[in-house]
Amino acid sequence: MDGAIPAGLLAAVRSKRPLIHHITNSVTINDCANITISAGAAPVMAEAPEEVADMVAAAGALVLNIGTLSATQVEAMLAAGRRANDLGIPVILDPVGAGATPFRTAAVLRLLDALEVAVLKGNAGEIGVLAGTGGSVRGVDSGGVTGDPVETALACARAMGTVVSMTGAVDVVTDGSRVYLVKNGVPAMDRLSGTGCMAASVTAAFVAVADDRAVASAAALAAFGRAGERAAAGARGPYSFRTGLFDELAGLTPDDLGQHARIEER
Amino acid sequence: MDGAIPAGLLAAVRSKRPLIHHITNSVTINDCANITISAGAAPVMAEAPEEVADMVAAAGALVLNIGTLSATQVEAMLAAGRRANDLGIPVILDPVGAGATPFRTAAVLRLLDALEVAVLKGNAGEIGVLAGTGGSVRGVDSGGVTGDPVETALACARAMGTVVSMTGAVDVVTDGSRVYLVKNGVPAMDRLSGTGCMAASVTAAFVAVADDRAVASAAALAAFGRAGERAAAGARGPYSFRTGLFDELAGLTPDDLGQHARIEER
């Protein structure tokens, strides 16, 4: 993909500053708020059933993340998601730990059934479980997929009728026909809690300002990965890396992203 | 205001180390705990209805923050607030996102009606909404007020019978008659999630050791803003700024605050 495309989307996030409504887990909720700001968007977290439909109406995108799911939260996700669907606001679903317990898997399938999900962003194990083609998840960590990862992502996208954004050493983004491989990022991102959740927040920021959700998802992962590459240079461990990750995404210029985004169409 | 006043209050926080009971949101709860320690006080977070009245009895101040409000949390806030009122323990209310949804606005008005609130600390949009003089809020961000900000703060303080601490590029603190303008702080504080919440925690620490709540609120904002000024010098982005903000508040001396607090009485 021509670097001008992710560069232009990053510039659009910065100029439009979309509001990103999150219903998310309690572990990485602060990371998600701050990475949204670093990307150039504005976060709001709200999950009371009494207010989610009102809050999402002002948003440019809605992130649903099941990392510490409760039954009440599922209801809030459904209410917010339905309102988002009615208003044409894209919904990004992060199926954290799907496959680790029946409760999580069932909740994700229910959300996918009830809502029009614009982007399903998960790790390989989660996507494999949801595609039904084979995948394993331990806690919230991917144990990988059975067979070829690209085929898994394609199968999931076709079955669910959504863009699938499958993170890993190489990220795979597909709408069921086109396939983008995103090769930015560094291994240090796997040794920090919440980078997957943050990737969903950045994806939401990009999807909020774009018409093509597959392209926006790939561009978001390239931007986040590029910030990680820049942060890794000065890091002495996971927390100095974390400091750098937020600093570098906030300071990332469209020019730098345009030159260094590594998105290949397969 | 003579710098000796905020300097003396900072020294008092450090020597008395008041316990600050928070019922707060899940996004910035860790930031609030750590900034309370950096200010020199001791945090405790507790929101089970079964224990809030017991916990607040040991506290020097109570912070109520509605950033991720639930119906259960409102009941806990009322229970803790009533006990605090009975015992003469000051209540600091942070109406995060009031105006963004009817649920939040109604909850704040209910808390203001049921409790004696010592300090209402919000951004301009929130205070404008609560004053009824006009204000706008998107998510949790201020969209500004209709008319003059000082008049908005005065109107709110008079209508609610409380000290209003309205944060912004210049903070406005008023008890309905006196008006303090606090000119410390840096723009980087607006690009970090939770600085508003942290300001409420620092305010609570200062109010817990002072008789004059308007003076204590202004002094707290000066101290927090001064830490931000010192942190900005060495920051390369929002997270290195954050690291500096906590470090600098923890290391802030009464002497430095006395020399650099910029509090003007209007």
Added chain:
Amino acid sequence: MDGAIPAGLLAAVRSKRPLIHHITNSVTINDCANITISAGAAPVMAEAPEEVADMVAAAGALVLNIGTLSATQVEAMLAAGRRANDLGIPVILDPVGAGATPFRTAAVLRLLDALEVAVLKGNAGEIGVLAGTGGSVRGVDSGGVTGDPVETALACARAMGTVVSMTGAVDVVTDGSRVYLVKNGVPAMDRLSGTGCMAASVTAAFVAVADDRAVASAAALAAFGRAGERAAAGARGPYSFRTGLFDELAGLTPDDLGQHARIEER
């Protein structure tokens, strides 16, 4: 204790990478996830009653931390704990704020009564309260014990039939007969929210790979304290210390721990 013992346990955590299931508070939940990774293990946080029994079945240890306890959470802790007991998975209980309110004290006693707890890790005040020998707690901070700390820990271990790991300037670990004094660590750890919670997570990682729970608990505190010692060298305040603490634990080598662990058997 010969340094080869904690060194060997650290190496075992790194090679086995046990899954540590946490049911914990909302203040330090992110710290606990990341410190678990820094220790070399894998965290998962899950507290929905619908899934805790499934999730814990995949874990190497279960951490129960009552820092922001709710009635629902107690039920989840009981369900997860019973399943852990059935499967022989060790349970680490952190009685945060026991003694500060009757609700917390009663919940801890209920958990200790219903579950076989492998390690009870608390500060001196909490252990003194639970031992019934005298202790005071303000908020979540220890106010110390009545009499000799080692006798308090021994009394608690004998009364509860568990290993007690009592943190302080010198940590005391005992199974009711053997007593280990751990002398690693620095005062900066007391000026950061969540270091007690993190100590429980690191303890769980070590206990998950060891047969001797008292030895594993002492080794964990030595490793965590050693990381603190290394971090303190470069810190300018609590947050640069925090950055260093995670970086240094992640980078801590078995060799360094073997040479610098200071665990004395009394």
